[in-house]
Amino acid sequence: MKAFPGETVTLGRMMGLIARRWRQILDGQLRPHDLTDATWQPLLELQRHGRPLHPKELAEALLLDKSSMVRILRTLEEKNFITREPDESDRRAFFVRISDAGKARLQEVILMSRVIEEKVTEGSIPRNWRLPARSSVTSLAS
Numbered sequence: 001m002k003a004f005p006g007e008t009v010t011l012g013r014m015m016g017l018i019a020r021r022w023r024q025i026l027d028g029q030l031r032p033h034d035l036t037d038a039t040w041q042p043l044l045e046l047q048r049h050g051r052p053l054h055p056k057e058l059a060e061a062l063l064l065d066k067s068s069m070v071r072i073l074r075t076l077e078e079k080n081f082i083t084r085e086p087d088e089s090d091r092r093a094f095f096v097r098i099s100d101a102g103k104a105r106l107q108e109v110i111l112m113s114r115v116i117e118e119k120v121t122e123g124s125i126p127r128n129w130r131l132p133a134r135s136s137v138t139s140l141a142s
Contacts, residue, residue: 030109038072052085082096082099085097
């Protein structure tokens, strides 16, 4: 990243640029798998929880607004990567469950993303380095 003479690149700007570049790389690699950065995240979240979730729970976990979550879930359902199940305790609500096709696709994408991470971080991050716990990262956003 080039800075103008005398310009100091802030940590926030650098993190924003890195995140955008990561999403561009990932979206390019996800395209053949019929997913995007936005559509694979709910699948990952459903697998991480190991149970069906309400759309509101997914939206909160992914820091998305309700309308964005609805669009993403519609797309995933059209591709048969998720199913909707009625919530027996509230007829107005439903649960989202990852389908077998969604699980299979997610496994492909997880393997692919690990390869990308290794390429991108090669030589810049020690092999034994670990990401912080999810709770410590999400607490920064609140």
